[in-house]
Amino acid sequence: MKKRIVLVVAVFLVSTCAWGESDPGRGWARAQMCAGCHGIADYRTAYPEVYSVPKLGGQEAAYIVKSLQDYKSGVRKHPTMNAIAATLSDQDMADLAAYYDTNKGAK
Amino acid sequence: MRMLTLVLTAGLCAALLGADAAQAGDEPGKTKADQACAGCHGPAGNRPISPETPRLAGQQYDYLVQVLNDYRQGTRDNPIMSAMAKPLTDKEIRDLASYFSRQEGLTAKR
Numbered sequence: 051m052k053k054r055i056v057l058v059v060a061v062f063l064v065s066t067c068a069w070g071e072s073d074p075g076r077g078w079a080r081a082q083m084c085a086g087c088h089g090i091a092d093y094r095t096a097y098p099e100v101y102s103v104p105k106l107g108g109q110e111a112a113y114i115v116k117s118l119q120d121y122k123s124g125v126r127k128h129p130t131m132n133a134i135a136a137t138l139s140d141q142d143m144a145d146l147a148a149y150y151d152t153n154k155g156a157k
Numbered sequence: 158m159r160m161l162t163l164v165l166t167a168g169l170c171a172a173l174l175g176a177d178a179a180q181a182g183d184e185p186g187k188t189k190a191d192q193a194c195a196g197c198h199g200p201a202g203n204r205p206i207s208p209e210t211p212r213l214a215g216q217q218y219d220y221l222v223q224v225l226n227d228y229r230q231g232t233r234d235n236p237i238m239s240a241m242a243k244p245l246t247d248k249e250i251r252d253l254a255s256y257f258s259r260q261e262g263l264t265a266k267r
Contacts, residue, residue: 081267089267092217102217107266112208126233150266153212 072111072141077149080142083134098129111144111151118143186256189249193241194257201260214262221254 087093087103094102106114120126121135138146190202194213198205202213213221227233228242229250245253 085267089265091265093265094219099223101219101223104220105216105263105265107264108215108262109212110205110208110210113205113211116209151208152266 072144072148074145074148077145077147080138080146081149084146087130095128095130106150108152109150110153111147114147114150115143118146184256186249186252186254190253190256194253197237201262202257203260203262212262213257214260216257216263218254218258221257222250225250225254 081089084106087095088106092102094100117126118135118138121128121131122138124132191200194202196206197210198213202216205212224233225242225245228235228238229245231239233239242250
């Protein structure tokens with residue numbers, strides 16, 4: 051019985067690790083569609099309101115994932131970002147976050 | 158000639174007074190940022206306490222103004238940030254955005 055519990059816990063841990071794995075390399079490939087706006091210093095959105103797009107280099111990974119989820123679900127609203135986030139899987143979001151969060155180990 | 162001297166003297170006085178004011182006065186936005194924002198976003202907005210909290214240091218000035226306005230109006234919603242932004246004046250928002258945008262931190266990574 052005890053063995054079985056250990057096994058279940060082990061399988062759970064391994065599966066969650068594999069699921070949560072993010073890859074900055076894959077993130078880089080995905081980020082090519084972001085660079086057209088976010089990769090240009092001082093680039094400004096023109097619609098619906100005019101202001102500079104946020105800088106993402108060095109941003110916290112979990113914040114990036116949360117923002118993309120909120121854009122995908124529509125909780126956070128920006129027409130361009132809503133359309134782009136709708137195409138992203140959870141894996142894509144994790145990879146993008148890993149690519150932009152360059153602070154690993156810096157804290 | 159007399160007029161020129163007068164203008165130059167006035168200019169010099171203004172420059173000296175300006176320098177004094179800058180030295181004596183606090184850096185705009187810093188006091189408020191230290192009081193209200195640093196608890197979660199870290200000193201200079203550069204060391205968030207949790208990974209779900211964004212880094213602010215170096216962020217674009219007008220983006221920060223936009224975000225704080227959105228939270229204040231309720232266009233963007235977050236229990237903590239909505240409450241923090243509600244009492245801010247336009248000037249406080251501009252000063253905070255200016256302060257954070259001048260810190261070293263985020264970059265426009267390609």
